[in-house]
Amino acid sequence: MDPVIPFRWDVARRSQLGSLVDEAPPNVCTQLCEPLLPCAARVLAFAGDADLVFVGRSPQSLFDLLSGLLFETSWLERLTLLHFSMRWTDWAKIGAEHPQAIPALREYVKVLALEPSVIARRVRPVTLIDWVATGGTFGNLVELLHTWSVETGHDWNSVRRRLRIVGVTVRTHNSPKTRRWQQHAGWIHLLPTGAAKNVSMEEGWWEYFAQNQYKVTPSHTPARWALDEISNPGRDKEQLKALRIAHGMFETGKLRPIRQKLASLMARQPAMKEGWFRDLVREVRGQRQVPLVGAMKMPKDRIFTTAFSKVYPLYVRKAERKNRTKDEVDQIIRWLTGYGKAGLERQIKLQNDFETFFAQAPSIHPNASLITGVVCGVHVEKVKDPLMQKIRFLDKMIDELAKGKAMEKILRS
Numbered sequence: 156m157d158p159v160i161p162f163r164w165d166v167a168r169r170s171q172l173g174s175l176v177d178e179a180p181p182n183v184c185t186q187l188c189e190p191l192l193p194c195a196a197r198v199l200a201f202a203g204d205a206d207l208v209f210v211g212r213s214p215q216s217l218f219d220l221l222s223g224l225l226f227e228t229s230w231l232e233r234l235t236l237l238h239f240s241m242r243w244t245d246w247a248k249i250g251a252e253h254p255q256a257i258p259a260l261r262e263y264v265k266v267l268a269l270e271p272s273v274i275a276r277r278v279r280p281v282t283l284i285d286w287v288a289t290g291g292t293f294g295n296l297v298e299l300l301h302t303w304s305v306e307t308g309h310d311w312n313s314v315r316r317r318l319r320i321v322g323v324t325v326r327t328h329n330s331p332k333t334r335r336w337q338q339h340a341g342w343i344h345l346l347p348t349g350a351a352k353n354v355s356m357e358e359g360w361w362e363y364f365a366q367n368q369y370k371v372t373p374s375h376t377p378a379r380w381a382l383d384e385i386s387n388p389g390r391d392k393e394q395l396k397a398l399r400i401a402h403g404m405f406e407t408g409k410l411r412p413i414r415q416k417l418a419s420l421m422a423r424q425p426a427m428k429e430g431w432f433r434d435l436v437r438e439v440r441g442q443r444q445v446p447l448v449g450a451m452k453m454p455k456d457r458i459f460t461t462a463f464s465k466v467y468p469l470y471v472r473k474a475e476r477k478n479r480t481k482d483e484v485d486q487i488i489r490w491l492t493g494y495g496k497a498g499l500e501r502q503i504k505l506q507n508d509f510e511t512f513f514a515q516a517p518s519i520h521p522n523a524s525l526i527t528g529v530v531c532g533v534h535v536e537k538v539k540d541p542l543m544q545k546i547r548f549l550d551k552m553i554d555e556l557a558k559g560k561a562m563e564k565i566l567r568s
Contacts, residue, residue: 158262158497161238161385163372166219166402167226168481175390176399183400184407190360191220191404192413194323196420197354201321202282204431206233208269210296211240212374213286213365214323219401223408224417228438232464233279235267235504238375242291246298249377259381261303266497268504271304275313278462278506286365287322287336287353294342301345311345319350325362326355369397414439459542463512464503470553477557487552490566491545493517513545522567523548530554 164172195217198207209218218236225231239260241249249256264270274281285292297318304311322336337343337351356364371394379385407413418439426432470488471481489499493516502512513519523545527536530551538544555565 158266159259159381159383159385160263160266160497161372161375161379162388163236163238164388164398164401165481166398166405167222169402169406170480171482172398172402175395176402184403187216187400187404188220188407188413190356191217192417193420194354194356195221195224196417196424198284198321198323199421199435200424200426200432201352201354202284203280203319204429205280205282205319206235206277208235208237208267208281208283210237210283210285211292212238212370212372214284215370215372215401216364216368216404217284217323219404220408223405223410224414224439226405226409227441228435229465230435230438232468232503235269237264237267237269238372239292239296240374240376241295244377246295246302253377253381255381256377257380260299260377263380264299266501266504268501268506269300271300271309271311271314272307273505274300274317275309277317280317280319282319282321284321285323286361287324288365290322290336290340290343290351293320293322293351294340297342297345315346315350318346320346320352322351322353323361324353324355325358369393369400371397371401411441414441458546459510460508462506462508464506466509467503470549473553473557477559479556483556483562484553486562487556487565488549491520491523491549491552493519509546510542513542519545520567525567526551 164175166172169176198217199221207221209215215236218234222231222234225234246257261270265273268277269281283293283296287293300314300318301311304314320337324336335353337353343351371389373379373385373389375385418436421427421432421436421439424432427436471484474480474484485496485499488494489496492499492513494502498517502515507515524536526548528534528551530547533547535544535547535551538547552565556562
């Protein structure tokens, strides 16, 4: 079964949105930042040094804002949006009413590199983030992973150790007697003690994001999991209004005053005692340089063991600074390696290193031998190591893209 991937406009690609978006009213985005910035600071602190998976529609404004806030940091590639909605049903009923739904959902989850076998060997833990009342959505998702793990014979303990949860809850009176959702969640025993943490938000704002806000995408319920139509964009009035706000949140997050405010809020968190969190605060402030794609002058074995997912956003950034697009970067990578769209997305989510990335490539394009010239002071056609040469081929093609070369020439067609 081919994966069916729900469509959502990429709000970071303004050039691709065209006339679909006018600028969102600045006051709207500023108002939404009021509850979301403190929430973002605490979510980052509570999530730990992990990959962040935003579950469903409720946290999408937080996802969009953080995508802007972290756009110039090494954390950008850590953010993933998982379309998933399942609160008022159970797995047995879904299997009976929609026989193709669960297999389709699993294929989609695989594209995001969130199946149990991959979670167990990820470089970093996975933190699931969502608005939570009773924990039903979290519970269904954890049960999906647990059942999947058991069915495929993978050790659940190796998976559960890599899972964390941050729930955004309604702010209530805080006391030792306050009863939290995870204390009566029947599935919570599937995770280690203390794996679930909460970030609170004022009730009016919580309800707005959870229930009242227009969303860019329809709710991804079981009846939709296997439908091909979910791969198509929606253009109804409410979705386009939500798209304008989503894009506005992303652009607002990129503004220096907003990033500085987030950094100040982060600096008040107890997580500041951790080195990874202090590094992130410095990146948000712009005090810690994130290297761009360039010479890659490092020991050969270090290049090979560098995660492709760490360099990929730098390829994109280099291209976009010269008014080229992410789609063009993807087209180049797919031409060279033979990966399809889903295969490339999966490699990025798996965080495979360059050696694995090229080893698993379906086929290196036969015209790759036509790539010649100098990049980073090296004649790519003279590189003797086969893997290093493939890396240099890719560097050279991205360099040509950034220099304005036509795609048909870059692709040696």
